[in-house]
Amino acid sequence: MPTLFTRIIDGQIPGRFVWADDRAVVLLTIAPITDGHALVVPRDEVEQLTDAPDDLLAHLVQVAKAVGRAQRAAWDAPRAALLVAGFEVPHLHLHVLPAWDESSLSFDQARHDVPAAELDAAAERLRDALRAAGHGDHVPTDVTSPAL
Template structure:
């Protein structure tokens, strides 16, 4: 049975995509800790961090760095944070988010009541910052599509 994230990647469930390439996608979480919080997810169903082949893990980290730089630019954040937990969905994913302090980097701060329009706007801000940084070829043409540009 496909994971929740595979169903999002396959378009069965809506997603707010900010990045797509042959190995990974990134989309906005529905429960952001901070504005611009996205998940970097391999297209392959890999259960957890320690199961990932080194080359896939290296690619995910490189994508997370690129997105983190875009988040810092979009929100004037002093840091980009990376969290890996993976208990809620058995499909490896990296949480990448703009950060101002360590105290706020807890899933207890996740906001589940944000309107879709606010989630869309935050995802569009990440997308715009990625395009401005020269990564337009990896930003899907449509917010709701994981298709390569």
Template sequence: MSTLFTKIIAGDIPGRFVWADDVAVAFGTIAPITDGHMLVVPRAEIVQLTEAPDDVLAHLMVVARTIGQAQQRAWSAPRAALLVAGFEVDHLHLHVLPAWGEAELSFRNARTDVPAAELDAAASRVREALVAQGDGAHVPATMTSPAL
């Protein structure tokens, strides 16, 4: 059974992609806690963190770190935060977001009313920061496709 994220990766549902490789993709969430909030997702349908093979989990963490560095660059954020919950979609995903303090790091702060243009602009900022820091080889040619 395909998950929501599998359908986004396949292009059946639109996504705002900032990263793609053979193991993982990263795209913007439609309910950001802070501007630039991205999801790092394995291409394989792994239900949760505790079921991920070591090599996939290690790769996801490296991608999350790289995305976090781009977010810090793009928003001048002192930290990049990582949240793993997984209750909303049964497909492992890491929430990576620029952060200024722990108080904002709650899913209660997720905004569901962000206009599409603002979500596009945030993903573009992350894509540009990834290119600027030398990670352009993993930035998909277009924001709407996870293919390189």
């Protein structure tokens, strides 16, 4: 059975995509710890970090770095944080988020009541920052689909 992320990537469930390439997608989470909190997800179903082939993991981290730089620029954040937990969905995903302090690293701070319009605005802000950083070729033109 496909994972939640595979269903989002396949368009069966909506997502707010900000990046797409042949190996990974990036979408905003619906429960952000900070504004702009994104998930880097491999297109292939890999259950967890330790199961990922080294080349895929290296690619995901490179994408996370680009997204983190864009987040720092878009939200004027002193840091970009990278978290890997994966307990909620058995499909590897890297949490990348603008961070100001240690509380930015706690899932206890996740907001579950963010209005859709606010999530949409954060996604567009991150897309704009990715384009400004020279990654426009990876920003999907159809933001509801990770097609290349």
